[in-house]
Amino acid sequence: MPRMRRRKTKYEPARRSRRAPREGLAEDAIYDRLLAAIFEHRLPPGTKLGEDRLAAIYGVSRARIRRVLPRLAHEGVVTLEPNRGAFVAKPTVAEAHAVLETRRVLEPGVVERFVQQPDRKALVARLRQHVAAERRARAASDTRSIVRLSGEFHILLADMAGNLLMAKIMRELCSLTCLIIALYDKPSVPSCLGEEHAEIVEALAAGDGGRATQLMVQHLEHVEENLDLTVVESGPVDLESALD
Ligand SMILES: [Zn+2]
Known part of the structure; x- marks a missing residue:
C-alpha cells in the first residue's frame, strides 16, 4: 500500500541540499519534482521513466535516479517492472471503483x-x-496540498472516531484514493469539494449522525463522479518538456 506521508522523516535534506549545487539535484529534490509532475498530470499514468533520460534532465548519475525510483514505487505512484524499467503507476478503473465503494461502506461507520x-x-x-x-490551500491553488489535505481530513476523522482498526484501514484507503485522484481527477475540479467537508463537520458538531452519514456518502459519490476513468491512451510523453 502506498505511504504518502512518511517520506520527510527518513532523509536529511539539509546536508543533501548543501551538496546539491556541485553534484546536480539532490535525491529529495528529484523525488519532489517527479511526484509533483505526476500529481499535476504532466506525467500521465503509464509514462515510462527512463533512468538515462532522467539522469540527463537533472544532471545527476543514473545511480541517484535508481535510488529515487524505489521511493516513488514504495508510495505506489511508480511501478518497477523487471527488465522494463519504471513507469508512472496506472491503477485500473476496477481498482478505483473498488476503493471508493469500500469507503462508502466504511465511512458511515466512522x-x-x-x-x-x-x-x-x-x-x-x-x-x-x-x-x-x-480553504487556504484552495485559495492559493496549491494542488499538492489540496490533494494531501483532502485525504488527511478523512484520516483525521477516522483517527478521532476511536477504532484503531478502522483508522488503519482508512489510512490505506485514503492513500490509494490520493493516488487515484492524483492520476484521474478531472483537471478542472478539485479532488474533495472543500465545502462538503465543512458541511460534514457542522453535522458532526450538531451530533446529527444521520445527517453526517448522508452527507459523507454523497461526498464520496461526488469524489467518484469527479474521476475521469475513461482510458486515454496518450502518445509517448516528452520527459524533457514535462519536467522542465
Ligand atoms: Zn473528502
Whole structure:
C-alpha cells in the first residue's frame, strides 16, 4: 500500500541540499519534482521513466535516479517492472471503483462512531482548523496540498472516531484514493469539494449522525463522479518538456 506521508522523516535534506549545487539535484529534490509532475498530470499514468533520460534532465548519475525510483514505487505512484524499467503507476478503473465503494461502506461507520465520542466538541474544533487549512490551500491553488489535505481530513476523522482498526484501514484507503485522484481527477475540479467537508463537520458538531452519514456518502459519490476513468491512451510523453 502506498505511504504518502512518511517520506520527510527518513532523509536529511539539509546536508543533501548543501551538496546539491556541485553534484546536480539532490535525491529529495528529484523525488519532489517527479511526484509533483505526476500529481499535476504532466506525467500521465503509464509514462515510462527512463533512468538515462532522467539522469540527463537533472544532471545527476543514473545511480541517484535508481535510488529515487524505489521511493516513488514504495508510495505506489511508480511501478518497477523487471527488465522494463519504471513507469508512472496506472491503477485500473476496477481498482478505483473498488476503493471508493469500500469507503462508502466504511465511512458511515466512522461518522456514527465520531458523534458518540465524549470529547466531541474538542474534536470538532480540530476538524474546523483542518477545513480552514484546506480553504487556504484552495485559495492559493496549491494542488499538492489540496490533494494531501483532502485525504488527511478523512484520516483525521477516522483517527478521532476511536477504532484503531478502522483508522488503519482508512489510512490505506485514503492513500490509494490520493493516488487515484492524483492520476484521474478531472483537471478542472478539485479532488474533495472543500465545502462538503465543512458541511460534514457542522453535522458532526450538531451530533446529527444521520445527517453526517448522508452527507459523507454523497461526498464520496461526488469524489467518484469527479474521476475521469475513461482510458486515454496518450502518445509517448516528452520527459524533457514535462519536467522542465
Ligand atoms: Zn473528502
